[in-house]
Amino acid sequence: xxxxxxxxxxxxxxxxxxxxxxxxxxxxxxxxxxxxxxxxxxxxxxxxxxxxxxxxxxxxxxxxxxxxxxxxxxxxxxxxxxxxxxxxxxxxxxxxxxxxxxxxxxxx
Amino acid sequence: xxxxxxxxxxxxxxxxxxxxxxxxxxxxxxxxxxxxxxxxxxxxxxxxxxxxxxxxxxxxxxxxxxxxxxxxxxxxxxxxxxxxxxxxxxxxxxxxxxxxxxxxxxxxxxxxxxxxxxxxxxxxxxxxxxxxxxxxxxxxxxxxxxxxxxxxxxxxxxxxxxxxxxxxxxxxxxxxxxxxxxxxxxxxxxxxxxxxxxxxxxxxxxxxxxxxxxxxxxxxxxxxxxxxxxxxxxxxxxxxxxxxxxxxxxxxxxxxxxxxxxxxxxxxxxxxxxxxxxxxxxxxxxxxxxxxxxxxxxxxxxxxxxxxxxxxxxxxxxxxxxxxxxxxxxxxxxxxxxxxxxxxxxxxxxxxxxxxxxxxxxxxxxxxx
Numbered sequence: 312x313x314x315x316x317x318x319x320x321x322x323x324x325x326x327x328x329x330x331x332x333x334x335x336x337x338x339x340x341x342x343x344x345x346x347x348x349x350x351x352x353x354x355x356x357x358x359x360x361x362x363x364x365x366x367x368x369x370x371x372x373x374x375x376x377x378x379x380x381x382x383x384x385x386x387x388x389x390x391x392x393x394x395x396x397x398x399x400x401x402x403x404x405x406x407x408x409x410x411x412x413x414x415x416x417x418x419x
Numbered sequence: 420x421x422x423x424x425x426x427x428x429x430x431x432x433x434x435x436x437x438x439x440x441x442x443x444x445x446x447x448x449x450x451x452x453x454x455x456x457x458x459x460x461x462x463x464x465x466x467x468x469x470x471x472x473x474x475x476x477x478x479x480x481x482x483x484x485x486x487x488x489x490x491x492x493x494x495x496x497x498x499x500x501x502x503x504x505x506x507x508x509x510x511x512x513x514x515x516x517x518x519x520x521x522x523x524x525x526x527x528x529x530x531x532x533x534x535x536x537x538x539x540x541x542x543x544x545x546x547x548x549x550x551x552x553x554x555x556x557x558x559x560x561x562x563x564x565x566x567x568x569x570x571x572x573x574x575x576x577x578x579x580x581x582x583x584x585x586x587x588x589x590x591x592x593x594x595x596x597x598x599x600x601x602x603x604x605x606x607x608x609x610x611x612x613x614x615x616x617x618x619x620x621x622x623x624x625x626x627x628x629x630x631x632x633x634x635x636x637x638x639x640x641x642x643x644x645x646x647x648x649x650x651x652x653x654x655x656x657x658x659x660x661x662x663x664x665x666x667x668x669x670x671x672x673x674x675x676x677x678x679x680x681x682x683x684x685x686x687x688x689x690x691x692x693x694x695x696x697x698x699x700x701x702x703x704x705x706x707x708x709x710x711x712x713x714x715x716x717x718x719x720x721x722x723x724x725x726x727x728x729x730x731x732x733x734x735x736x737x738x739x740x741x742x743x744x745x746x747x748x749x750x751x752x753x754x755x756x757x758x759x760x761x762x763x764x765x766x767x768x769x770x771x772x773x774x775x776x777x778x779x780x781x782x783x784x785x786x787x788x
Contacts, residue, residue, distance in 0.1 A: 315540070337541070338538075338539075338540060338541060338652055339540070362659075363554045363557055363558050363659055364554075364557065365550075365553040365554060365556070365557045365605050365606055365607060366605065366606040367549075367550075367553075367604070367605040367606070372545050372550060372553075374554055374654055374659075382541060382654035382655070383540075383541050383542075383543055383654060384541065384542045384543040384544075384545045384550065384653075384654065385543050386543075386544075395561070407544070409537065410540075410543060410544040410546060411540045411543050411544070412543060412544050413543050
């Protein structure tokens with residue numbers, strides 16, 4: 312298990328970051344995909360924007376966008392209604408059965 | 420660069436079976452040799468296999484099983500557009516003069532490991548392709564008012580076309596109502612909106628202008644090639660109502676062939692899901708943005724086979740490594756006038772669009788008789 316996965320298991324959302332380019336390096340990588348400098352780890356701000364969503368068996372899954380345009384797919388809970396572009400909060404992350412798990416909640 | 424064309428083709432039925440990958444590939448090679456004139460093993464300089472299968476050294480294995488001792492033999496893997504990537508590699512060998520004839524064989528087993536890109540952690544726990552398809556679908560429905568019934572017409576049309584394809588997985592027509600009422604997979608995706616992973620193989624012989632007439636009296640030329648990879652991860656698709664890699668690869672292919680979309684008589688599009696064909700029609704320029712579903716319904720109502728005459732991936736099945744080659748074979752047969760009941764009359768110029776992993780990469784080929 313790598314650091315990204317270990318941190319997810321501790322409910323921490325971290326990503327690699329290039330101090331030279333001052334941007335997140337996503338997907339995670341040892342090197343910046345712009346300058347190839349060594350990347351370090353950085354906590355990601357847990358506020359996101361809703362890009363798109365759909366449902367399966369009543370469960371809402373979505374694309375959410377975090378800082379620096381970092382997009383991930385996650386599960387939205389406690390959402391009686393949703394608007395594209397609205398703010399979401401990452402309430403829990405985990406790593407289960409080889410998959411990253413992101414659970415988000417709307418900020419009303 | 421030398422002029423490059425397709426000289427011969429071979430297919431197996433797309434089905435679910437217990438045959439191993441090498442047997443599937445060999446069956447497609449046998450079919451190609453059976454249907455070719457004057458082709459001997461000594462004519463083949465390079466053998467390329469396209470597959471996501473984990474078996475090693477397949478191109479060399481198939482060469483040995485086929486009695487071919489090529490200069491070079493190797494595999495190509497690029498998920499769902501492995502097949503056209505293999506053809507592009509073959510083109511490069513022949514155009515450069517490194518080879519006169521290249522045999523490309525694509526195959527897949529339905530339980531292949533290529534259905535899910537495990538590397539893509541941005542998909543979270545939603546790794547199956549139905550989730551990205553659902554995202555494209557909702558985005559298109561919201562922006563353009565596309566309905567689930569509109570999307571069902573893609574499946575109805577392609578299943579109807581597949582009835583005349585002897586190699587298709589499905590040989591049954593479905594009504595709009597049957598598609599609408601098929602098993603719901605997500606809120607906007609039903610079972611019959613989806614292509615079916617299956618077992619199958621396809622092969623083409625790619626040859627140079629100076630040798631191709633030995634193998635066929637009616638070669639089909641590869642006049643345009645465009646490829647684009649924007650990323651590997653699905654969430655790098657910034658716009659969900661269009662597919663950037665499709666737009667860019669089509670632009671390159673048309674530029675190379677000195678053609679526009681209005682010149683295309685027949686096309687094979689990568690309808691992994693119904694919404695894909697609608698977006699591709701718009702991105703390629705067959706229909707204005709937001710009007711792809713109207714275009715599909717008109718094809719259905721008039722029984723026009725211009726788009727996906729063999730039934731697309733939805734009707735024919737989707738053995739990943741074979742799909743792009745089977746698409747190319749359909750256009751090859753159409754431009755030769757040998758597509759039987761699927762024939763688009765007078766077709767002279769055709770297009771193949773094949774893509775991978777939620778349109779993160781695409782290939783577009785333009786073929787001419």
